[in-house]
Amino acid sequence: MKASQIVPPLVLAVLFLAAWQVAAATGFLAETLGLDPLLVPSPSEIAAALYEDRAVLAENALVTLWEVLAGFAVALVIGVGAAVLLHLHEPLRRATYPLVVASQTIPVIVIAPILVVWFGYGIGPKLAVIALICFFPIAVNTLDGLRSVPVPLVEMMRTLDARRSRILVDVELPASLPYLFSGAKIAVAVAVIGAVFGEWVGASSGLGYLMLQDNAQLETARLFASVFLLSVIALVLFGTVALLERLSISWR
Amino acid sequence: MTAMVQADGVGRRFGGLEVLEGIDFGLDEGEVLSVIGPSGCGKSTLLGLIAGLDRPTTGTITVGGGTASDDRLARCAYMPQEDCLLPWFSALDNAALALRNQGRGRKVAREEAFPVFERLGLGGFEDAKPAELSGGMRQRVAFARTWLAGKSVLLLDEPLASLDGLTRRSMQAWLAPLLAGGERSAVLVTHDLDEALYLGDRVLVLSGRPGRVLGIREAPGRGEMDPVEASGSRAFSESRNELASLLESASPGDQIGGSQS
Numbered sequence: 001m002k003a004s005q006i007v008p009p010l011v012l013a014v015l016f017l018a019a020w021q022v023a024a025a026t027g028f029l030a031e032t033l034g035l036d037p038l039l040v041p042s043p044s045e046i047a048a049a050l051y052e053d054r055a056v057l058a059e060n061a062l063v064t065l066w067e068v069l070a071g072f073a074v075a076l077v078i079g080v081g082a083a084v085l086l087h088l089h090e091p092l093r094r095a096t097y098p099l100v101v102a103s104q105t106i107p108v109i110v111i112a113p114i115l116v117v118w119f120g121y122g123i124g125p126k127l128a129v130i131a132l133i134c135f136f137p138i139a140v141n142t143l144d145g146l147r148s149v150p151v152p153l154v155e156m157m158r159t160l161d162a163r164r165s166r167i168l169v170d171v172e173l174p175a176s177l178p179y180l181f182s183g184a185k186i187a188v189a190v191a192v193i194g195a196v197f198g199e200w201v202g203a204s205s206g207l208g209y210l211m212l213q214d215n216a217q218l219e220t221a222r223l224f225a226s227v228f229l230l231s232v233i234a235l236v237l238f239g240t241v242a243l244l245e246r247l248s249i250s251w252r
Numbered sequence: 253m254t255a256m257v258q259a260d261g262v263g264r265r266f267g268g269l270e271v272l273e274g275i276d277f278g279l280d281e282g283e284v285l286s287v288i289g290p291s292g293c294g295k296s297t298l299l300g301l302i303a304g305l306d307r308p309t310t311g312t313i314t315v316g317g318g319t320a321s322d323d324r325l326a327r328c329a330y331m332p333q334e335d336c337l338l339p340w341f342s343a344l345d346n347a348a349l350a351l352r353n354q355g356r357g358r359k360v361a362r363e364e365a366f367p368v369f370e371r372l373g374l375g376g377f378e379d380a381k382p383a384e385l386s387g388g389m390r391q392r393v394a395f396a397r398t399w400l401a402g403k404s405v406l407l408l409d410e411p412l413a414s415l416d417g418l419t420r421r422s423m424q425a426w427l428a429p430l431l432a433g434g435e436r437s438a439v440l441v442t443h444d445l446d447e448a449l450y451l452g453d454r455v456l457v458l459s460g461r462p463g464r465v466l467g468i469r470e471a472p473g474r475g476e477m478d479p480v481e482a483s484g485s486r487a488f489s490e491s492r493n494e495l496a497s498l499l500e501s502a503s504p505g506d507q508i509g510g511s512q513s
Contacts, residue, residue: 152332155305159330160350160401170349174340251339251381 017043041221046228049221056210057222061229063206067123067198068191068233071130075187078131079138080180087146087172088164104136108197116202126198126206133194134187141183145176178252181245188237192230256281256405256437257302261311263462264297270462271297275311277456277468279405282434286448286471287441288495289458295441296333298463299407302439303330316404329401333409335394337382343393344369344378350401368396372426388419395427399436406431406438412447424450445492455491457498466498 023029024042033040041049050057082100086093108129115125149172157167199208207226214223257279264272271294279285287295300306301313304324315327329350337346345358348365352358362378369375372392382390391411398406411427412420428451431438442448448455449471457466472487 150334150336152334153336153338155300155303156330156332156336157349157353158305159303159325159328159403159407160353160397161326162349162353166353170341170352171338174338251383 038218039220041224045221046224049219050225050228053222053225057207057225057229060205060207060210060226061233064192064195064199064208064230065233067126067195067206068130068188068237070123071127071194072134072184072188072191072237074127074131075134075138075191076184079135079183079187080142082135082139083142083146083176084168084173086143088168093143100136100139103132106132108133108194112197112201115198121202121204125202126195129198130191130194133190137183137186137190138180139183141179141186142176145179146172148179149175177249178245181241181249184241185238185245188241189234191237192234196230255279255314256283256316257439258314259302259311260313262298262301262308262313263310264294264301264306265309272301272308273462273464275463275465277465279437279439281404281437283454284431284438284440284452285468286452286455287439287458288443288445288448288455288499289463290460290499291443293458293460294463295458296409298458299330299409299439299441302405303328303407305330327403328405328407329398329403330407331394331398331409331411333413335382335390335414337390337393337397339382342379342381343374343385343389346382346393347374347396347400349397354402365396365400368400369393372396386419387415388423391415391423392426399430404436406436408438408440410441410443413443420444420447427451445495449488449491449495455495457495466501469495469498 020029021043024037024040025044027037030037030040086096086100111132112125112129115128119125119128153171154167157171162170195206196208196211199206200212203209207230211223211226214220214226255278257277259275259277262272262275263270275298277285287298289295297306301308302315302324304315313324315324337343338349341349344362344365345352347369348356348358348361351361351364356364366378369378372395374389374392374396377385377389382393385393391414395408395411398408412423415423424447431440431451440448440451442451452471454468455471456468458464459466469491472485472491
């Protein structure tokens with residue numbers, strides 16, 4: 001990345017944190033909001049909580065990270081699999097596409113408690129929630145990518161004796177990769193939200209679980225520290241997917 | 253001599269739009285037939301019909317003495333207007349696509365494809381990606397790919413149309429001896445009269461939509477000279493004038509390109 005890409009967001013972040021620090025430390029923020037100063041931590045207090053409770057935070061962050069990775073992996077396999085299946089079978093695509101779209105209209109926060117009833121308090125319901133929200137962008141984008149191949153390219157392959165499977169592997173799948181990566185980038189970003197929802201309805205560890213505890217105990221500084229770690233996780237995963245994209249699409 | 257391609261009364265309609273009507277022609281073994289006509293006259297549609305990618309609404313097409321219902325895809329190699337190279341494969345892998353599709357392993361396919369690849373002046377660019385090649389080289393890779401499919405009939409859809417004038421001249425010069433070798437039959441669609449005369453044994457002139465056969469003319473001294481020299485010869489310019497007036501009779505006002513188009 002170039003300096004011109006890094007400097008502007010960095011300057012903005014520093015300015016924001018500085019303004020927050022001043023507003024919180026002077027009590028201005030709490031007074032304006034009509035809150036107890038205890039409930040409005042400053043960035044330095046959040047940083048202190050981040051450092052002091054690093055062991056607890058790291059332990060729970062790892063739990064959440066693992067859930068996100070596993071849920072994303074499940075969505076990747078099912079999403080790409082479904083896209084290929086629907087692409088190869090036109091009647092099936094027409095019949096099930098509305099259902100795929102419907103899967104995205106289910107409010108995850110509503111379905112999460114049901115999943116806990118079904119799958120218990122283990123990793124199952126979290127995986128299901130994460131996979132459910134990651135599935136849609138991956139499946140829809142991959143399907144679009146598979147269908148993006150120009151007709152003359154497929155006709156050319158057919159006159160060169162290509163069987164259906166060869167056209168899929170040599171032409172359609174590579175052509176869909178950029179689309180798949182776009183979907184995957186959206187998916188990893190929302191996967192973190194899914195993990196928190198999943199933990200809120202039934203968990204004994206994870207950053208979402210810790211946030212619930214801290215919320216009840218008015219540990220607002222550590223609550224913000226968890227939020228900070230969640231966005232770090234999302235950013236790192238997003239960056240990793242973007243890097244993989246650059247490495248695997250070398251022909252552009 | 254057996255006809256490699258035989259078209260009898262071929263018509264194609266898309267909905268209410270009549271694109272081709274009553275097309276009759278034969279293509280002999282080893283012969284190159286140039287097809288020329290105003291834009292939108294159904295030249296590409298005709299190639300699709302011969303290739304078996306599409307079915308005629310009326311009439312029949314047979315390839316290689318087969319029946320009309322035969323799978324023509326197996327007998328024709330089709331080179332679309334765009335080079336249609338796969339950007340994720342190297343130049344040599346693109347050229348070897350048909351060999352891979354026919355079941356060879358990657359290494360064997362590359363080895364078999366290499367002599368043709370080299371003969372087309374592409375040696376040294378085996379592992380270059382299509383995006384790294386010039387327009388002329390991409391067309392040559394596309395031609396190598398079509399040639400290596402090993403089919404007896406080549407269907408070339410304006411193979412040089414996307415190139416600038418100079419590059420096109422040199423492409424014509426290397427294409428001519430390959431096509432003149434008599435190993436393969438070819439149908440060459442073009443909008444360039446000079447190219448049609450220089451590369452073809454005969455030239456079929458189509459009318460504007462719906463495309464009908466206006467006439468089929470012999471092309472004098474194809475491929476024997478340099479394309480620039482050829483276009484200056486007397487027989488050549490007589491044929492060109494004859495074809496041009498044939499075209500004009502069908503489509504007044506429609507600009508048909510000569511060498512500068």
